[in-house]
Amino acid sequence: MRLLIFGKQGAGKGTQAVRLAEHFSIPHISTGDMFRSAVREGTEFGRRAKEFMDAGELVPDSVVLGMVRERLARPDAEHGFLLDGFPRTLPQAHGLREVVGEDGLDRVIELAVPTEAVVERISGRRVCADCGATYHVTAPPRQGWGHCDQCGGSQVVQRDDDNELAVRRRLAIYERETAPLADYYADGNLLARVDGVGDPDEVFVRILTAVGGRTSS
Numbered sequence: 001m002r003l004l005i006f007g008k009q010g011a012g013k014g015t016q017a018v019r020l021a022e023h024f025s026i027p028h029i030s031t032g033d034m035f036r037s038a039v040r041e042g043t044e045f046g047r048r049a050k051e052f053m054d055a056g057e058l059v060p061d062s063v064v065l066g067m068v069r070e071r072l073a074r075p076d077a078e079h080g081f082l083l084d085g086f087p088r089t090l091p092q093a094h095g096l097r098e099v100v101g102e103d104g105l106d107r108v109i110e111l112a113v114p115t116e117a118v119v120e121r122i123s124g125r126r127v128c129a130d131c132g133a134t135y136h137v138t139a140p141p142r143q144g145w146g147h148c149d150q151c152g153g154s155q156v157v158q159r160d161d162d163n164e165l166a167v168r169r170r171l172a173i174y175e176r177e178t179a180p181l182a183d184y185y186a187d188g189n190l191l192a193r194v195d196g197v198g199d200p201d202e203v204f205v206r207i208l209t210a211v212g213g214r215t216s217s
């Protein structure tokens, strides 16, 4: 099963990706992890990426695609994979098609959640500064904001990145750069648009149904 998943930040993509990869016994290839391991292991494209990052520059698509190619060539990806966080733009999607070939993907999952729902989800998020445990304004720690459930820490705060304005700015970039992937993959009959609102277990069943996997296990 060769899958790709995309969706707005805060749509619950990370959680579903982990479950999907486990369900199909395929590696979950998230862009961040791929970057870190390519740089750490000093692969050809990992070294090139590091040069750009050290210079404070954006890593060009050609280098990112090189890392994807390296990663997909590994034995664990031989019988499938789940790409998460890549491609993020149409040019990257074109590049990916060159790497994996015309029939290189079985299904592309768009996890669809309305903008207002993710704004509420992210801007209401609060994080323990000591241990990283996350809460929501609607679900505070049991003993109140001054006492983290996990570590007892007193600093449960909103991250700078999570303020509403920053969230809306990132969502606007998503609409402009990433949302067009839906039409691109719909043209190739690969797109499975899944409603990401609701209980994560229910969303997971929807995804499995959409990709044609078994829903019994």
Ligand SMILES: [Zn+2]
Pocket (backbone or CB within 6 Å): 128, 129, 130, 131, 132, 133, 148, 149, 150, 151, 152, 153
């Ligand atoms: Zn804590």
